[in-house]
Amino acid sequence: MRLEDRIAVVTGGGSGIGRAIAQAFAAEGAKVAVTDVKGDTAEETVAALPGEGHRAFENDVSSGPGVVATFEAIDAQFGRVDILVNNAGVDKTPGDGFDQLMKTGMLLVHMSDEGFTRMLEINVNGVFFCSREAVKLMLREKRGGAIVNLSSIAGLSAQGTVHYAASKSAVLGLTRACARELGPHGIRVNALCPGVIDTPMAAAIPEAAIKPLVGATPLRRVGQPEDIAAAAVYLVSEESSFVTGQWLSPNGGLVMC
Numbered sequence: 005m006r007l008e009d010r011i012a013v014v015t016g017g018g019s020g021i022g023r024a025i026a027q028a029f030a031a032e033g034a035k036v037a038v039t040d041v042k043g044d045t046a047e048e049t050v051a052a053l054p055g056e057g058h059r060a061f062e063n064d065v066s067s068g069p070g071v072v073a074t075f076e077a078i079d080a081q082f083g084r085v086d087i088l089v090n091n092a093g094v095d096k097t098p099g100d101g102f103d104q105l106m107k108t109g110m111l112l113v114h115m116s117d118e119g120f121t122r123m124l125e126i127n128v129n130g131v132f133f134c135s136r137e138a139v140k141l142m143l144r145e146k147r148g149g150a151i152v153n154l155s156s157i158a159g160l161s162a163q164g165t166v167h168y169a170a171s172k173s174a175v176l177g178l179t180r181a182c183a184r185e186l187g188p189h190g191i192r193v194n195a196l197c198p199g200v201i202d203t204p205m206a207a208a209i210p211e212a213a214i215k216p217l218v219g220a221t222p223l224r225r226v227g228q229p230e231d232i233a234a235a236a237v238y239l240v241s242e243e244s245s246f247v248t249g250q251w252l253s254p255n256g257g258l259v260m261c
């Protein structure tokens with residue numbers, strides 16, 4: 005088993021990609037702290053994990069004080085953190101004018117300040133808050149660590165809405181800066197940039213928009229959460245011990261860069 009006795013935190017682990025990552029980590033021997041803004045879904049994930057000692061925590065990653073309290077609780081339960089996956093994220097926000105995108109093909113001019121800011125609060129501030137608290141624990145233990153941040157093909161090639169693409173590009177910048185700063189401490193930081201993955205988030209994309217994307221994908225299918233989980237296991241295991249500050253994009257060939 006590749007992650008035996010490692011303590012892993014997976015944010016947004018109550019659904020989709022985060023749930024699959026928690027399952028893959030547990031199958032590789034890790035003890036997993038599953039956090040989600042919907043605490044009941046985090047509990048459901050934990051109940052289905054193989055092995056013992058996993059725990060669920062209700063946490064909104066966009067709240068700085070809330071994240072501090074959650075990592076204190078994780079530290080009290082597990083005594084350290086070896087792995088963090090910053091997976092929690094949204095692709096729509098209240099007031100982002102998404103209905104207008106469907107009607108007019110434009111989002112920028114219809115988006116409210118709040119709609120844009122809320123996206124950054126969850127998708128970017130959340131990564132910052134969780135990374136900061138996890139890294140404090142990693143530095144304390146002097147055992148190194150591994151962080152994986154969920155960006156997207158939207159962060160690479162702007163396939164996606166303006167606020168989502170901006171947030172996922174920011175995640176890549178944060179990933180690289182953290183990798184540079186933390187490498188000397190044995191902490192590796194990498195990003196995943198999934199293509200279209202079959203989760204509740206992608207289920208909300210209209211079929212009319214999905215079909216041409218699949219047609220333009222050389223592998224002619226959407227991805228499964230397990231495709232991303234396998235890549236996450238690689239990025240936090242010893243197999244990738246010389247990999248930091250990079251992104252890996254399981255996307256079926258839709259985006260090549």
Ligand SMILES: NC(=O)c1ccc[n+]([C@@H]2O[C@H](COP(=O)([O-])OP(=O)(O)OC[C@H]3O[C@@H](n4cnc5c(N)ncnc54)[C@H](O)[C@@H]3O)[C@@H](O)[C@H]2O)c1
Nearest residue numbers: 016018019020021041064065092093156198200201203205
């Ligand atoms: N599904 C895709 O096609 C796709 C593609 C590229 C990137 N991603 C990224 O992968 C990650 C997971 O996406 P998914 O498809 O599994 O989505 P999902 O909607 O199935 O799961 C996201 C999870 O994050 C949680 N969450 C939302 N806001 C939160 C908050 N403020 N605090 C804590 N938890 C919160 C949700 O409750 C949910 O459990 C996201 O960062 C997403 O942007 C997804």
